[in-house]
Amino acid sequence: MGKVIACYKWVPDEADIKINSDHTIDLSKAKWKISDYDKNAIEAAVQAAQVLEGKAVSLTFGGANAKSSLKDALSRGPDEACWINSDLASEADGFVTATVLAAAVRKMEDVSLVICAEGASDTYARQITPRLGAELDWPVITSVSNISINGNTIRAERQLDDCIQTVEAELPAVISVLPEVNDAPLPSLKAVIAASKKPVTELGDKDLGITDLTSKTRVQSQKAYVMIRKNIIFTEGDALDQVKELVGNLKKEGIL
Amino acid sequence: MAGIYIYSDKGPLAAELVGFAKTTGKAVNIVTFDQNSAASAAEYGADKVYLLAGDSLLVENNARAAAKFLMNEEAELFLVGSTPRGRDIAARIAGYLQCAMVSDVSSIVINDGQVSTERMIYGGAVIQSEMIDGMAVLTIPPGKFEAASGTAEIATVNINADSRVSLITTAPIVKKGVDISAADKIVCIGLGMEKKQDMQIAQDLAQVLGAEISCTRGIAEERQWLPQYIGISGETVKPSLYLSMGVSGQVQHVVGMREAQIIVGIDINDKAPIFDAADYGIVGDMFEIVPLLIQEIKNI
Amino acid sequence: MSAEEKFDVIIIGAGPAGSACAYILARAGKNVLMVERGSSPGSKNVTGGRLYTYALEMVEPGLYKQAPLQRRVVREQIMMLGENSAVNIDYVNYDFGEDVPQSYTVLRAPFDEWFANEAEKQGAFVASGILVDGLIEENGKIVGIKAGEDEMYADVVVAADGVNSFIAQKAGLRPDIPAHTLGIGVKEIIELPDEIIAARFNLQGDQGAAKVAIGCSDGIAGGAFIYTNKGSISLGLVLNPEQVGQKGRSIQEILQDFKMHPAILPLLEGGKTVEYGAHLVPEQGYQGVPSRLYRDGLLVVGDAAGFVINTGTIIRGIDLAIISGAAAANAILNSIEGTHAGPLYMEELQKLALLPTMKMFAGWHSIISIPRMYKEYPELANDVMRFMFTVDGQVPEKMSKAMMNIAKRHVAVKQMLGDGWKLFKSV
Numbered sequence: 009m010g011k012v013i014a015c016y017k018w019v020p021d022e023a024d025i026k027i028n029s030d031h032t033i034d035l036s037k038a039k040w041k042i043s044d045y046d047k048n049a050i051e052a053a054v055q056a057a058q059v060l061e062g063k064a065v066s067l068t069f070g071g072a073n074a075k076s077s078l079k080d081a082l083s084r085g086p087d088e089a090c091w092i093n094s095d096l097a098s099e100a101d102g103f104v105t106a107t108v109l110a111a112a113v114r115k116m117e118d119v120s121l122v123i124c125a126e127g128a129s130d131t132y133a134r135q136i137t138p139r140l141g142a143e144l145d146w147p148v149i150t151s152v153s154n155i156s157i158n159g160n161t162i163r164a165e166r167q168l169d170d171c172i173q174t175v176e177a178e179l180p181a182v183i184s185v186l187p188e189v190n191d192a193p194l195p196s197l198k199a200v201i202a203a204s205k206k207p208v209t210e211l212g213d214k215d216l217g218i219t220d221l222t223s224k225t226r227v228q229s230q231k232a233y234v235m236i237r238k239n240i241i242f243t244e245g246d247a248l249d250q251v252k253e254l255v256g257n258l259k260k261e262g263i264l
Numbered sequence: 265m266a267g268i269y270i271y272s273d274k275g276p277l278a279a280e281l282v283g284f285a286k287t288t289g290k291a292v293n294i295v296t297f298d299q300n301s302a303a304s305a306a307e308y309g310a311d312k313v314y315l316l317a318g319d320s321l322l323v324e325n326n327a328r329a330a331a332k333f334l335m336n337e338e339a340e341l342f343l344v345g346s347t348p349r350g351r352d353i354a355a356r357i358a359g360y361l362q363c364a365m366v367s368d369v370s371s372i373v374i375n376d377g378q379v380s381t382e383r384m385i386y387g388g389a390v391i392q393s394e395m396i397d398g399m400a401v402l403t404i405p406p407g408k409f410e411a412a413s414g415t416a417e418i419a420t421v422n423i424n425a426d427s428r429v430s431l432i433t434t435a436p437i438v439k440k441g442v443d444i445s446a447a448d449k450i451v452c453i454g455l456g457m458e459k460k461q462d463m464q465i466a467q468d469l470a471q472v473l474g475a476e477i478s479c480t481r482g483i484a485e486e487r488q489w490l491p492q493y494i495g496i497s498g499e500t501v502k503p504s505l506y507l508s509m510g511v512s513g514q515v516q517h518v519v520g521m522r523e524a525q526i527i528v529g530i531d532i533n534d535k536a537p538i539f540d541a542a543d544y545g546i547v548g549d550m551f552e553i554v555p556l557l558i559q560e561i562k563n564i
Numbered sequence: 565m566s567a568e569e570k571f572d573v574i575i576i577g578a579g580p581a582g583s584a585c586a587y588i589l590a591r592a593g594k595n596v597l598m599v600e601r602g603s604s605p606g607s608k609n610v611t612g613g614r615l616y617t618y619a620l621e622m623v624e625p626g627l628y629k630q631a632p633l634q635r636r637v638v639r640e641q642i643m644m645l646g647e648n649s650a651v652n653i654d655y656v657n658y659d660f661g662e663d664v665p666q667s668y669t670v671l672r673a674p675f676d677e678w679f680a681n682e683a684e685k686q687g688a689f690v691a692s693g694i695l696v697d698g699l700i701e702e703n704g705k706i707v708g709i710k711a712g713e714d715e716m717y718a719d720v721v722v723a724a725d726g727v728n729s730f731i732a733q734k735a736g737l738r739p740d741i742p743a744h745t746l747g748i749g750v751k752e753i754i755e756l757p758d759e760i761i762a763a764r765f766n767l768q769g770d771q772g773a774a775k776v777a778i779g780c781s782d783g784i785a786g787g788a789f790i791y792t793n794k795g796s797i798s799l800g801l802v803l804n805p806e807q808v809g810q811k812g813r814s815i816q817e818i819l820q821d822f823k824m825h826p827a828i829l830p831l832l833e834g835g836k837t838v839e840y841g842a843h844l845v846p847e848q849g850y851q852g853v854p855s856r857l858y859r860d861g862l863l864v865v866g867d868a869a870g871f872v873i874n875t876g877t878i879i880r881g882i883d884l885a886i887i888s889g890a891a892a893a894n895a896i897l898n899s900i901e902g903t904h905a906g907p908l909y910m911e912e913l914q915k916l917a918l919l920p921t922m923k924m925f926a927g928w929h930s931i932i933s934i935p936r937m938y939k940e941y942p943e944l945a946n947d948v949m950r951f952m953f954t955v956d957g958q959v960p961e962k963m964s965k966a967m968m969n970i971a972k973r974h975v976a977v978k979q980m981l982g983d984g985w986k987l988f989k990s991v
């Protein structure tokens with residue numbers, strides 16, 4: 009009957025990244041979103057909470073702008089939201105993030121299951137889930153494509169590069185789900201309206217009683233990968249003319 | 265013993281990591297968890313191979329004990345091959361050691377005990393460089409370094425594996441078809457192709473081009489039409505020709521093919537980002553364009 | 565139905581009309597739901613435009629000061645393009661906007677998001693990412709909306725869903741909107757450094773320019789505009805889609821030609837197109853306003869009600885949307901639980917001068933329908949200028965005779981007189 013926590017990250021949309029002339033990046037115009045695959049994690053948590061007859065709680069560690077994410081997250085089904093509001097989030101490495109999330113999970117009490125996504129859209133480090141599991145010293149199951157819960161036992165299918173494993177563990181546990189685990193539906197009107205009435209807990213990093221929150225890695229620079237391609241789009245004439253142009257060019261390139 | 269420690273569930277990748285580690289002049293040790301891997305690892309040119317002998321069928325269950333081992337040995341750097349198991353065990357060890365970890369690094373420089381790394385973020389749109397003092401866990405994908413070879417002694421250390429996660433069954437995935445990471449030409453299909461039988465036109469095109477067929481993540485993982493896909497979570501390819509149909513060209517996919525010599529995109533949407541990534545493009549319906557293309561190539 | 569499922573007012577669409585309405589109602593303590601199909605307000609709106617700020621003053625005095633506005637328009641330019649020449653009328657008035665600035669350039673995505681947010685701060689409930697796909701009707705009265713599986717009830721529903729209002733059509737207030745009553749607009753945002761914009765458009769500080777151009781549409785009814793923003797310019801065309809079709813040209817091609825015109829290209833050079841969008845505009849002015857703008861339980865505001873004035877030199881839609889949203893809100897507040905809000909709404913539209921203004925501009929539609937406006941007259945103006953400024957050492961033609969010849973080359977005298985009369989009559 010414990011809680012099921014869904015961890016999600018509030019990230020800038022990578023499609024909105026602008027590149028400055030010195031190849032540094034400008035995120036000031038970017039829209040922010042719940043990291044793509046975290047939507048599947050939230051859906052998985054909502055489903056698991058139903059089976060466990062417990063509450064689903066969304067958990068995010070983010071800066072002030074993550075406030076906008078709460079309604080969005082709650083409209084996807086969780087009963088409650090918890091937001092660790094901290095300026096540290098924007099520069100947090102895996103150590104800081106996992107430490108903060110673990111402290112938040114401990115504080116929530118009576119947690120049966122923590123669900124993260126395989127990887128976040130910005131870092132895609134695929135690091136937080138096992139790290140969080142280690143911080144809590146709970147069993148960890150990563151790369152999960154199918155979940156079934158029976159009593160206090162979770163059985164999961166793991167999709168690895170060379171095999172599909174079925175594994176089992178007793179709860180509480182920490183798992184990471186692949187996007188293939190479910191179809192995360194779009195929220196409905198009633199869900200969106202209901203979201204605004206659900207309880208939100210906002211905590212600062214100071215409320216978690218952690219002494220050391222210094223990142224172990226220091227970011228030195230972020231440079232855009234600049235793609236230089238010919239970008240020739242054939243638009244003259246009809247489809248056949250365009251195909252002929254393409255074939256002509258591929259011949260010239262020595263490809264055909 | 266201080267020095268660099270290495271683990272990979274893929275033997276050849278462990279040998280590549282040894283190849284890199286040896287350039288630093290530090291002691292190089294491989295960590296393994298079973299007898300067979302230890303025996304192969306003994307040929308990868310390390311100074312020493314440690315067999316951490318527990319009794320779990322899941323290598324990840326050795327993480328807690330391995331962390332303790334690395335701490336006792338005062339390891340300076342732990343290099344792990346980037347595979348699903350490798351990433352999992354690496355991150356758990358970093359968690360238990362509360363140390364730095366950088367995933368999927370594309371470059372490493374070690375200088376005066378400081379480690380500088382580069383990796384991609386935002387799906388491949390941005391390269392981030394980081395600096396670490398002290399112990400670091402890094403995961404490294406294959407193909408970055410020359411594999412080393414040479415014989416090492418094996419030392420066995422008994423450990424207690426974590427038994428809380430138990431393996432019930434394993435079903436091997438048999439990857440049919442060729443390895444696309446070595447293909448010279450690739451025809452790539454995306455979710456713009458709606459029916460499995462439509463793959464025939466991709467196959468026909470691949471045949472006249474002498475190309476292999478690959479796809480985006482959705483085609484492989486959701487629809488399971490093909491075993492391998494291209495992108496940040498899939499394969500990285502460097503063909504002479506990459507030609508896509510019905511692939512929108514999001515950065516997470518493009519990052520896997522942007523080293524191709526020539527990139528061609530065919531998509532019905534003139535604003536699809538694939539055209540920013542392409543050398544040549546045709547805006548149109550693949551079911552109109554591709555048959556014409558097959559015919560034109562045949563006419564050569 | 566539970567209290568959970570009933571609001572005082574439901575507003576469909578979080579454009580300027582919807583947000584203005586929601587803002588005023590929520591401020592007065594009404595329980596308001598505003599539903600927007602885009603993932604956030606503004607995300608579905610075509611970028612760029614200009615806003616006459618008086619409208620925001622009617623919602624809340626001083627509110628415009630917090631709005632994410634771009635540049636204060638002090639410079640109005642009208643360009644008549646010939647093939648390789650241009651006649652430019654440049655009107656500058658540095659007093660524009662001393663008190664409440666007259667108009668500002670805006671980028672719609674941030675503006676709409678801000679405005680909806682302000683409504684939310686007043687207590688309105690904004691649900692984004694939800695498409696309203698039907699109305700609930702009981703005994704001839706609109707009592708709620710449908711969105712997918714969900715139904716939601718309200719005393720009054722406000723259709724602020726923009727041009728081509730699906731809701732007004734559903735409610736039987738608008739027939740299918742015929743294509744010739746709509747213009748098709750395309751817009752681009754082109755990024756340029758502020759110093760370059762200031763230099764090219766002769767501006768300082770937060771000053772802005774608004775430029776309209778005719779004679780750039782291959783004879784198709786319509787015109788182009790260029791607005792200066794901070795760090796970018798908005799550029800676009802509004803054209804008659806039927807005529808575009810008849811010419812067999814794509815609107816993108818015409819936009820491309822416009823950008824390549826020797827009088828336009830230097831303004832854009834070195835810029836980077838960062839956004840592109842297409843959208844419809846009501847084109848008929850007063851004639852295009854449906855005969856009924858309400859039903860029991862439903863009010864129609866903004867573009868959905870056809871409230872756009874397009875004189876060829878200015879497009880006003882955002883301000884009218886805001887005013888009509890305010891009118892609807894006032895009407896609802898003056899009614900008892902929404903009963904008879906409709907007639908009160910019509911009164912408010914009179915009071916806030918919206919309908920009278922639309923009427924005043926009613927004649928413009930016939931002017932902008934004169935095909936010669938888009939080709940012959942701009943060319944004529946260019947030829948006149950060429951004559952006046954050509955000095956080649958020859959004895960020039962007599963002025964009056966030359967002018968007549970030029971005019972005749974382009975238009976029959978009778979037509980010109982007729983067009984002149986139309987113009988005179990309508991302004």
Ligand SMILES: Cc1cc2nc3c(=O)[nH]c(=O)nc-3n(C[C@H](O)[C@H](O)[C@H](O)COP(=O)(O)OP(=O)(O)OC[C@H]3O[C@@H](n4cnc5c(N)ncnc54)[C@H](O)[C@@H]3O)c2cc1C
Pocket residue numbers: 044045127128129132453454455456457479480481482483493494495496497498499509510511512513514515516517520530531532533536548549550551
């Ligand atoms: C953390 C993370 C990691 C990811 N890793 C990967 C990865 O490794 N590899 C990967 O591929 N993706 C990856 N993705 C997903 C990626 O972001 C995109 O969603 C995905 O690549 C889109 O696949 P697609 O191009 O096949 O489909 P879509 O984006 O749906 O594009 C389909 C295209 O087909 C076109 N089309 C439709 N009909 C036709 C027709 N008749 N003729 C021509 N064109 C047509 C459409 O215009 C459209 O452009 C990842 C995402 C995340 C968040």
Ligand SMILES: Cc1cc2nc3c(=O)[nH]c(=O)nc-3n(C[C@H](O)[C@H](O)[C@H](O)COP(=O)(O)OP(=O)(O)OC[C@H]3O[C@@H](n4cnc5c(N)ncnc54)[C@H](O)[C@@H]3O)c2cc1C
Pocket residue numbers: 576577578579580581582599600601602605606608609610612613614615616694695696697724725726727730748749750751800801802843844845865866867868871872879880881882883884885
């Ligand atoms: C190219 C162009 C240039 C223009 N330039 C100017 C200018 O410079 N100055 C000016 O004043 N006006 C200009 N206009 C006109 C102006 O944009 C409109 O008049 C104005 O936006 C109308 O506001 P609105 O709130 O009525 O509708 P909109 O701004 O269209 O907002 C309607 C909202 O409703 C939402 N919606 C629609 N259907 C549904 C549904 N079923 N469910 C939920 N949500 C829905 C839409 O997503 C949208 O956000 C221009 C128009 C165009 C096309």
Ligand SMILES: Nc1ncnc2c1ncn2[C@@H]1O[C@H](COP(=O)(O)O)[C@@H](O)[C@H]1O
Pocket residue numbers: 015016017018043045046049067068069070097105109123124125126127128129131132133134135136137
């Ligand atoms: N700041 C955060 N707040 C909440 N969850 C997070 C945060 N960062 C990462 N996660 C979770 O950890 C997963 C993996 O992240 P990563 O290891 O960075 O790829 C994400 O998909 C989230 O589920």
